[in-house]
Amino acid sequence: MIKVLWAFGVVVGVLWLLRSWRRRTADPRPVSPPAEPRPADPSARLPQQRMVSCVHCGVHLPEDEAVLDGDRAYCSTAHLDAARPRRS
Template sequence: MKYLLVFAVVFIAVWLWRKNRREEMQSRPPPQKPPAVGAPQAMVRCAHCGLHLPAADAIAGPDGAVFCSVAHRQAASR
């Protein structure tokens, strides 16, 4: 009889705990989606140092060459 009473108390405690957890989970807002990743960009190589960088960040030089910075464009023109 003693074990039955202990079992009943443990069962009720677990049931109440799970009920509270379920209500807590339902009241939370849904998790945020991770930020969307943009489309891949074309990569180009600096004509002076060989660094690969996105074409949108590249600096155009003479004869269709691209550079990673103004300093490298000036160094190549010397």
């Protein structure tokens, strides 16, 4: 019986040593691609855009995305059509 316990202890000890050896040799952090450098100023990433509000619903949007009718801005062609007088 003592021999069985001794053999069991040796097997457990060897497994423990192998496990601790793997932990030391394995890289603890996964390798990730290098991050892109970020500009110091967040506003430097995007060009500044003038914001306008829709005459019909009041939503604000960049001027280059707005539907313009003279000096008035609309968020969609549907709101532009809704603002135009109907001809009967």
